[in-house]
Amino acid sequence: MDMKQLYSKAASKLKRSEIGELKSRAAGKPDILSLAEGVPAAELFPTEEIAKAAYKIISEDGARILQYGDCRGDKGLRTHIAHIMEKYAIHVQPDQVQITSGSMQSLDLCARLFLEEGDTVLVEDPTFIDAMNILAFAGGTIEGVPLDEEGMDLAVLEEKLRTNPRIKLIYIIPDYQNPTGLTWSQARRKAFMELVAQYNVVVLEDNPYGELTYGEAYQQAVKSYDTKDQVIFMGSLSKTFSPGIRIGWLAGEQSVIDALELVKEHCDLHSSIPDHSIAATYMNIYSYDDHVKYMCGVYKKRRDAFVEALHTYLPDFTFTVPKGGFFLWLRMPAGVDCMKFFDACLEEQVTCVPGTPFYTNKDNHEFMRLNFTGLNEEDLVRAVQRMAKAYAQLV
Structure with a gap:
C-alpha cells in the first residue's frame, strides 16, 4: 500500500x-x-548546576513534577520569564505567559490560532527559513518586506497593508536577526507600531537572541510600543540556557494567551514539566543573569x-x-x-x-x-x- x-x-x-x-x-x-x-x-x-537543580527538584518533589501538569507551564518558571521580559521594557504578569516546547512550537501555535488557507503573512526579507516553513504549512501565503540598516522598510510595508486585506500576521525578529544579525533602531520600532496600529493585524515578535548583547544595553522591544495589544512576544531559553531543555514562551494580551493555551492543550496537553522545574530551580539557586x-x-x-x-x-x-x-x-x-x-x-x-x-x-x-x-x-x-x-x- x-x-x-x-x-x-x-x-x-x-x-x-x-x-x-x-x-x-x-x-x-x-x-x-x-x-x-x-x-x-x-x-x-551550566551542566553541573543543572545537574544539581535536577537532583534537588526530583528528589524533593518528584511525585509532582513527574505527573501531568499545568498546560500553561510551571508558575515559578513563568514568574522568572516575566522578570526576563522586564529587560525589554515589557511588563507582564505570569498568567500572561504561555510556556511552549521552544520557539518553533510558539510559531506553530500562533499559526494554528490565526491562519486560514490563503491568509497572507508578511516577513522580513530575508528571514528565518523555518519560520516561513511553519507559517506556510499552516496555509499562509508568505510575502517579504525588505530590510534596510534600521529594520523593515515601512514604505513597502504600508503599501502591502493598504492594498492586501488578507494580511493576517507580520513576523519579525528585531534583535540580532537570523540570518542578518541586524538590530532594528528604536525609531523604526516606534514608527512600525504607529503604522501597524492602523490595521487589524497581529505582530509576532520573535526574540531568541535579545539577551545576547555585546556591550550594548538591552533593546526596548517592539511590543513595548504596542498600544492596541497587537503584538505577541516570543522568547526562548535555547540560546542562553539549553536548547535540549525545550523551553520557549509566548506573552501577550490575556485573552489571546488563554486562546493559545487552549490550542496547546489540543496539541500536547503541556510541555515537559520536569524541564520547567529544572529551569526554575536553577534560577532559584543560581544567578541566571x-x-x-x-x-x-x-x-x-x-x-x-x-x-x-x-x-x-x-x-x-x-x-x-x-x-x-x-x-x-x-x-x-x-x-x-x-x-x-x-x-x-x-x-x-x-x-x-x-x-x-x-x-x-x-x-x-x-x-x-x-x-x-x-x-x-x-x-x-x-x-x-x-x-x-x-x-x-x-x-
Missing part, C-alpha cells in the same frame, strides 16, 4: 529544509569546521576574533559587525555566487550557509550566513583561513 496517497494536502507540500539539505552534504567529512550551525557553545552550558553575562563575554571575544580574521583574510568581502546574537551576514564580492562559494568552502573543510534560502523569492545570491558562537577563537580564525583558500580557488 502506498501510504503517500493518503497524506493530507498540507503534508504533501512538506519538504526538507534547504539548510538541512546543504548541511547534510558536510556530514561525515573529517576535520570539518562549521560556521553553519545556529547553536550555542556546548561547553558553556550572571550566566548570561558570562556567555556574552565569551561570545563577544569570539565575534571580535572572527571580525578581525575576516578583515585580514577576506578583505574583498563586506559586512556589518553584529551587536549581539549568533550571526554575521557576509556579502560576496561582485561576480561571486554564494552557492558556488559554499561548494568551494566545502572542499576546504569549512561549512557556512548560503543566503539564498532565507529570501522569499530565492533569487538573491550575494550573501552567506556565518555563525561565530559555536567555535572557539582559534577555530574561527582557521575557518576564515579556509574560506580564504576557497575564495582564491574561485577567482
Whole structure:
C-alpha cells in the first residue's frame, strides 16, 4: 500500500529544509569546521548546576513534577520569564505567559490560532527559513518586506497593508536577526507600531537572541510600543540556557494567551514539566543573569576574533559587525555566487550557509550566513583561513 496517497494536502507540500539539505552534504567529512550551525557553545552550558537543580527538584518533589501538569507551564518558571521580559521594557504578569516546547512550537501555535488557507503573512526579507516553513504549512501565503540598516522598510510595508486585506500576521525578529544579525533602531520600532496600529493585524515578535548583547544595553522591544495589544512576544531559553531543555514562551494580551493555551492543550496537553522545574530551580539557586553575562563575554571575544580574521583574510568581502546574537551576514564580492562559494568552502573543510534560502523569492545570491558562537577563537580564525583558500580557488 502506498501510504503517500493518503497524506493530507498540507503534508504533501512538506519538504526538507534547504539548510538541512546543504548541511547534510558536510556530514561525515573529517576535520570539518562549521560556521553553519545556529547553536550555542556546548561547553558553556551550566551542566553541573543543572545537574544539581535536577537532583534537588526530583528528589524533593518528584511525585509532582513527574505527573501531568499545568498546560500553561510551571508558575515559578513563568514568574522568572516575566522578570526576563522586564529587560525589554515589557511588563507582564505570569498568567500572561504561555510556556511552549521552544520557539518553533510558539510559531506553530500562533499559526494554528490565526491562519486560514490563503491568509497572507508578511516577513522580513530575508528571514528565518523555518519560520516561513511553519507559517506556510499552516496555509499562509508568505510575502517579504525588505530590510534596510534600521529594520523593515515601512514604505513597502504600508503599501502591502493598504492594498492586501488578507494580511493576517507580520513576523519579525528585531534583535540580532537570523540570518542578518541586524538590530532594528528604536525609531523604526516606534514608527512600525504607529503604522501597524492602523490595521487589524497581529505582530509576532520573535526574540531568541535579545539577551545576547555585546556591550550594548538591552533593546526596548517592539511590543513595548504596542498600544492596541497587537503584538505577541516570543522568547526562548535555547540560546542562553539549553536548547535540549525545550523551553520557549509566548506573552501577550490575556485573552489571546488563554486562546493559545487552549490550542496547546489540543496539541500536547503541556510541555515537559520536569524541564520547567529544572529551569526554575536553577534560577532559584543560581544567578541566571550572571550566566548570561558570562556567555556574552565569551561570545563577544569570539565575534571580535572572527571580525578581525575576516578583515585580514577576506578583505574583498563586506559586512556589518553584529551587536549581539549568533550571526554575521557576509556579502560576496561582485561576480561571486554564494552557492558556488559554499561548494568551494566545502572542499576546504569549512561549512557556512548560503543566503539564498532565507529570501522569499530565492533569487538573491550575494550573501552567506556565518555563525561565530559555536567555535572557539582559534577555530574561527582557521575557518576564515579556509574560506580564504576557497575564495582564491574561485577567482
